[in-house]
């Protein structure tokens with residue numbers, strides 16, 4: 001962490017890498033924690049002192065009482081879900097009003113955006129993306145087509161703007177033949193959420209962040225989703241709709257590229273993906289089921305099964321390149337504790353051709369593996385690198401050699417305390 005810089009902490013695969021946990025661990029070193037992309041499609045889990053929280057829109061730095069947390073302009077926000085999430089934190093004793101700042105430029109997810117999300121998915125038939133149903137795609141589409149509503153809009157003539165946009169959505173839904181929905185209760189809660197949001201500082205967060213940087217303060221940008229779900233660099237069209245990569249930090253917070261300091265890339269000791277789309281390392285066998293069971297690989301918000309497989313070095317190398325990752329953080333190492341052998345995908349193969357570069361279209365590629373010995377030791381109680389079994393150290397060395405970036409943090413359990421920072 002350098003003063004006057006924005007460090008980025010990014011999921012570099014398909015999301016759910018453990019970003020929430022690490023942001024919470026890192027927060028004491030920073031002045032500001034900021035979310036720059038995504039919305040309530042995220043579910044970031046934080047566990048400490050026997051308590052568990054799952055955050056969707058609120059940054060994971062919120063548990064350190066003296067830090068400012070920012071929801072940046074690159075985010076999309078659903079007032080009803082935001083209210084629910086914030087109230088949970090308030091009832092757990094966290095004071096949010098003074099230190100959770102929301103960008104006026106962030107876009108609003110309307111109840112009808114969520115209906116549109118469902119309608120578009122239904123219309124796709126077999127080619128469904130498997131979205132979280134939170135209205136993410138329709139809201140970002142509307143941002144790009146310059147018809148969306150922003151947080152700043154709730155401060156003036158809001159009802160009129162809301163009704164006009166809702167009417168347009170209803171018309172689109174009629175065109176799609178998607179008319180069997182009722183948002184009456186949802187809309188009431190949503191409006192209550194809008195009122196609730198008005199009591200928060202709705203600010204020009206880009207100015208606030210740049211001022212803080214000029215004063216020598218430090219900022220941690222908390223990623224959402226992961227590089228393979230990025231709108232430009234992910235497995236399009238099976239992606240989310242925002243810039244989840246390092247470039248997204250600049251646009252999503254309004255900071256220049258020269259302000260970026262360290263880029264932490266988070267990945268799991270294995271791979272997961274939730275939702276549809278190509279996933280060359282997916283295991284359909286007992287091993288995949290075992291990883292899911294041991295790793296509790298079910299969506300933090302949606303509860304859906306996460307698809308599981310071995311670590312994918314092709315995807316990791318690509319993500320390291322696109323993001324300029326300077327340090328790697330490996331999560332959930334403990335999930336592989338009982339496996340006699342571990343595999344790593346070193347290349348993809350299709351029609352007898354192998355590649356170590358990320359193909360334009362990952363559909364139809366098979367993973368090519370290298371096999372390594374497992375460590376068959378419980379890592380969860382280990383508190384320093386010196387305790388690690390040799391086979392685990394060898395796995396970490398192997399990954400570092402393959403990826404060319406140091407792994408500086410190893411996570412060996414979900415709790416804040418189960419985090420080993422390497423010397």
Ligand code: GDP
Pocket residue numbers: 011015016017018019020021042043044045046047295296300331332333334335411412413414415
């Ligand atoms: P995020 O979206 O990147 O913040 O990650 P999620 O919270 O969706 O998913 C990560 C899951 O793994 C959560 O349930 C965490 O509590 C859990 N977790 C994080 N780190 C570890 C770890 O090192 N070991 C184990 N077993 N679980 C972990």
Ligand code: IMO
Pocket residue numbers: 011014015016017038041042043044129130131132133134135136137223224225226229238239240241274275276
């Ligand atoms: P966090 O921040 C994992 C996936 C969805 C779907 C695709 C598009 O917790 O890592 P969307 O609702 O965004 O239009 O869905 O992206 N997806 C995630 N997968 N973790 C996430 O967030 C995700 N956010 C979206 O499953 O395949």
Ligand code: MG
Pocket residue numbers: 015016017042043044045300
């Ligand atoms: Mg998650």
